[in-house]
Amino acid sequence: MMKVSKEKTKQIFNVLFYMLPPVILATVILWVFKNKGVYPFGNKSIAWCDMDSQVIPMLCNLKDVLSGKTSLLYSAQNAGGMNFLGVFYYYVSSPFHLLVVFVPKTAIPNFANVLVLLKLCAAAFTAFVYFRHAHPTLSRGFAVALSVFYGCCGYAMAYYQILLWMDAVYLFPLLFLGLTKLLNGGKPYLYVCALVAFAYICFYLTFMVALFILLYAGVWAVSTQHPKKKEISARFLVCSVLGVLLSLAGILPLLSAYGSSARQLTDFLTSIKSSGITSDINTSFPLLLSTLAVLPFAFFGKANRKDIPLYACFIFTVFSVIYEPTNRLWHLGAYMMFPARYAFIPCFLPLAIAGARLTPKPLGFVSIDKKETGIDSYNLSAKTKLAVHILTAVCVLAALGGLISYSVTQSTKNVKLFTAFVNSLMGSTASYQAFLSYYGWILLFSLGVAVLYRYKLLKRAALIAVVLSLAITECAFSTRIYMAENAVQKSANEIVLALEKEKTKADQNAGQSFYRVKESRYNYLVNYTGAAGYNSLSHYTSMTDQDTMRLLKQLGYESAWMEVGSHTGTVFTDALFAMRYKTVYGYDWNKQESYYYLADTPYCLPLGLVTSANLSGTTNVFAHDRVAYLKQTYAALCPQGQPLITEWKEWQGENAVIVPNPDGEGYIIGSTGGANPTVFFTFTVTEKQTLYLELFDKGIFTSTDVWPNNLADVYVNGALVADGRGFPYNLHNGFLTLGVYENCTVTVELRLKNNAYLTNYSVFGISDAAMQELCQNTESADLALKGNTYSGKVHAENGDYLFVAVPYQKGYTAKVNGKNVKVVEALDGFMAIPLMQGENRISIKYTPPGMELGLTVTIFTLVGILLAFFFKIKYNTKRVADISYIALIAIGAVTAAALFVFPPLLRIL
Numbered sequence: 001m002m003k004v005s006k007e008k009t010k011q012i013f014n015v016l017f018y019m020l021p022p023v024i025l026a027t028v029i030l031w032v033f034k035n036k037g038v039y040p041f042g043n044k045s046i047a048w049c050d051m052d053s054q055v056i057p058m059l060c061n062l063k064d065v066l067s068g069k070t071s072l073l074y075s076a077q078n079a080g081g082m083n084f085l086g087v088f089y090y091y092v093s094s095p096f097h098l099l100v101v102f103v104p105k106t107a108i109p110n111f112a113n114v115l116v117l118l119k120l121c122a123a124a125f126t127a128f129v130y131f132r133h134a135h136p137t138l139s140r141g142f143a144v145a146l147s148v149f150y151g152c153c154g155y156a157m158a159y160y161q162i163l164l165w166m167d168a169v170y171l172f173p174l175l176f177l178g179l180t181k182l183l184n185g186g187k188p189y190l191y192v193c194a195l196v197a198f199a200y201i202c203f204y205l206t207f208m209v210a211l212f213i214l215l216y217a218g219v220w221a222v223s224t225q226h227p228k229k230k231e232i233s234a235r236f237l238v239c240s241v242l243g244v245l246l247s248l249a250g251i252l253p254l255l256s257a258y259g260s261s262a263r264q265l266t267d268f269l270t271s272i273k274s275s276g277i278t279s280d281i282n283t284s285f286p287l288l289l290s291t292l293a294v295l296p297f298a299f300f301g302k303a304n305r306k307d308i309p310l311y312a313c314f315i316f317t318v319f320s321v322i323y324e325p326t327n328r329l330w331h332l333g334a335y336m337m338f339p340a341r342y343a344f345i346p347c348f349l350p351l352a353i354a355g356a357r358l359t360p361k362p363l364g365f366v367s368i369d370k371k372e373t374g375i376d377s378y379n380l381s382a383k384t385k386l387a388v389h390i391l392t393a394v395c396v397l398a399a400l401g402g403l404i405s406y407s408v409t410q411s412t413k414n415v416k417l418f419t420a421f422v423n424s425l426m427g428s429t430a431s432y433q434a435f436l437s438y439y440g441w442i443l444l445f446s447l448g449v450a451v452l453y454r455y456k457l458l459k460r461a462a463l464i465a466v467v468l469s470l471a472i473t474e475c476a477f478s479t480r481i482y483m484a485e486n487a488v489q490k491s492a493n494e495i496v497l498a499l500e501k502e503k504t505k506a507d508q509n510a511g512q513s514f515y516r517v518k519e520s521r522y523n524y525l526v527n528y529t530g531a532a533g534y535n536s537l538s539h540y541t542s543m544t545d546q547d548t549m550r551l552l553k554q555l556g557y558e559s560a561w562m563e564v565g566s567h568t569g570t571v572f573t574d575a576l577f578a579m580r581y582k583t584v585y586g587y588d589w590n591k592q593e594s595y596y597y598l599a600d601t602p603y604c605l606p607l608g609l610v611t612s613a614n615l616s617g618t619t620n621v622f623a624h625d626r627v628a629y630l631k632q633t634y635a636a637l638c639p640q641g642q643p644l645i646t647e648w649k650e651w652q653g654e655n656a657v658i659v660p661n662p663d664g665e666g667y668i669i670g671s672t673g674g675a676n677p678t679v680f681f682t683f684t685v686t687e688k689q690t691l692y693l694e695l696f697d698k699g700i701f702t703s704t705d706v707w708p709n710n711l712a713d714v715y716v717n718g719a720l721v722a723d724g725r726g727f728p729y730n731l732h733n734g735f736l737t738l739g740v741y742e743n744c745t746v747t748v749e750l751r752l753k754n755n756a757y758l759t760n761y762s763v764f765g766i767s768d769a770a771m772q773e774l775c776q777n778t779e780s781a782d783l784a785l786k787g788n789t790y791s792g793k794v795h796a797e798n799g800d801y802l803f804v805a806v807p808y809q810k811g812y813t814a815k816v817n818g819k820n821v822k823v824v825e826a827l828d829g830f831m832a833i834p835l836m837q838g839e840n841r842i843s844i845k846y847t848p849p850g851m852e853l854g855l856t857v858t859i860f861t862l863v864g865i866l867l868a869f870f871f872k873i874k875y876n877t878k879r880v881a882d883i884s885y886i887a888l889i890a891i892g893a894v895t896a897a898a899l900f901v902f903p904p905l906l907r908i909l
Helices: 006-036 049-066 084-092 095-102 105-134 140-151 154-158 165-183 189-201 203-223 229-259 268-273 292-299 305-322 324-330 344-357 382-413 420-424 429-454 460-482 492-510 546-554 571-576 626-637 768-777 851-870 878-900 902-908
Strands: 516-519 558-560 563-565 579-588 593-600 608-611 645-648 652-654 656-660 667-671 678-685 689-697 712-716 736-741 744-752 756-767 784-786 789-796 801-804 812-816 819-821 824-826 830-834 838-846
Touching (some): 006 140, 006 460, 049 084, 049 492, 084 203, 084 229, 095 105, 105 140, 105 154, 105 165, 105 344, 105 492, 140 292, 140 344, 140 460, 154 165, 154 460, 165 189, 165 229, 189 203, 189 229, 203 229, 203 305, 203 344, 229 851, 229 878, 268 324, 268 902, 292 344, 292 429, 292 460, 305 324, 305 344, 324 878, 324 902, 382 429, 420 429, 420 460, 492 579, 492 593, 546 563, 571 768, 608 789, 626 756, 652 656, 656 678, 667 744, 689 712, 689 744, 712 736, 736 744, 756 768, 801 838, 812 830, 830 838, 878 902
Parallel strands (some): 516 579
Antiparallel strands (some): 558 563, 579 593, 652 678, 656 667, 667 756, 678 744, 689 736, 689 756, 712 744, 784 789, 789 838, 801 830, 812 819, 812 838, 824 830
């Protein structure tokens, strides 16, 4: 047997130590999961809120990309067709997410548990990398304990549902290590790579990280006594610029998608000026408490000048979390929920401070002068000292046991208080007080232990055991209250993913033709139709295009906040958008299981329709009358067709009125003061029609406006059709389907709950005969989609246009018979292209705006770096260094002033 040398054994042992923090963290988390039946020890998923509604569906879309079914650049599975590259960078660009290619879609909601675990373990690992390289003489035991603390920090445990933010948690220790090494005169490679990784993997938080970097570097420039501080300043600025340039391939297409989305940046000046003094500390401050247990170690030992930036930035970031005007500036003005999204920084910094203070001389956790202190200052025998150490250790361990027992008791007794955030996205005063009380005892215990160690009454090994025990206790506590207590069994969203198995059959029925699938009701979150693999109008992320939301709202589909849904609309608009199928809920009584299946829609048109109408100038035709807009759209596509829509606006009221608004626009509907205010529409239907109710609020003026909740309960011929929640409400603000009627009298009854301002109201019907004629007689291109390109053939006359039922956006280019033609916006948000006489071979391609420019700059930058490295090109002259040092101080001062001087001045002025 080959004999392993002692040096080799030592190297292996050192490498294995890097795995110890993630192994400890994973063991504790899995132990809690097992006790609570959470996957992989049960069928419970910890996915909730944004992870459930956005991240998991986008992971399903990513799986389709990785499987070669869809394009990374373009997705027709979301919002009728959109820039998927922007969504990718914003939500799912983590390397960990590539693992979904091996996971069935129906298992991804549970696999999210594994992804969270892996990222938390990665955070513990990278933290250990930081401590071992930033402080090589720090005891590995301390490094392990501090790393476990970071892996289960309050920010990571509370905000794990925004899955990409967890990538920021594990990237930050590497970025901070690279930054500190660079500013200490080391190599810049880790800093540049970590900065680029931040931009590509979690761009949303990169701005906040950039603020921290500039703040830290500015404090360093003012406080450092490094002999090469000017040359280092030049290197830092150059490397930072290179990091930005290398990131543009991802930044530019993401910014383009975000810039066209409905989630525009808030007027942050107004937001800051109108903010309160303190942030929502009930929610934000508990994020910091978990790692403050190590803070007592920061106040002992010999101070070091190079730690000034570390202490200063810790104070600055904690102040930012508390002081709301500054907190908002970190978020560029607004954040709605999830305050202090940069809190992983102040969670890490006290651990970094503790690591610095626990490092042996000259930074060590030892005496503050040359004299002996503590127990060493007494002339005690070795046996007496040993007895004192044993007694102290026993007392400390007893107190630690009591603290662990207290943690278990509190997490059980006050579980409702501790889980306030996961149940409402906000903390409460009661939950805040519970956290303060809980962590207060831990901090008091930690302070006592620190004092004992300071006066050498506690051995280093005992202190390591105590700190590691505190970290393990914190991990178990946070895992339970933030994850396990909120874990849920299979949901309707997960069930709908099983529809993927029907896609092969649906595709075979459609042939090569493009088709979409709609939801028949709002039974599950809107992204899941696309997640199951079907082309869909529905979508909900921060990348939802503003013009798409406006278009779909005009057409009577649900549109609220950043969400669009296809469970509303009409048979005409469904046919126009090539909705071939709808998802329908079912229940298997034998298996006692819910399921979804695909059902045919009444009518379906091909995606591309030929019309003789000139569509090149048909914008701004919508005048806040959605029924009139439907008529105009139909007239443009079928100018010779029979009438499609019949409208009834005559009403009668009991203790209710519909009157013109005094300002001359729209109507006011409401009670006259009597009991049971009701509005009736009574009319006779002859030919077969599908009837709809239109109650259109002013929400069209801003795409993200929500609508008044529960305006009225709606009855048709005495039967309730609005689900008892009233109509409209935020998730059902399109047209309300009343049913199909023929040769009968219909009474539509609105039992009012609230008053409202309406831009339009009516009951209208869509003719079955007109729809059949439209579907049978319309010339179409029958487009198919492959990757990011629509293609097809059609015969046309000179002057004809191809109307394409895809929301118009920048990035589309078209060719007809190999020649470039202009893609025009038609009918307030659709696409159209001019056709030629005879046969037309059509190709419509989408390229994310900004991608080509960003990729070009990134490639040229990378080539320039390689050439400079190969030819050893040097840029650093004394003049450049002098200017860079002054510039860095100025940049740091401006950053500090922007964060801590500008907000209070703005409030005063």
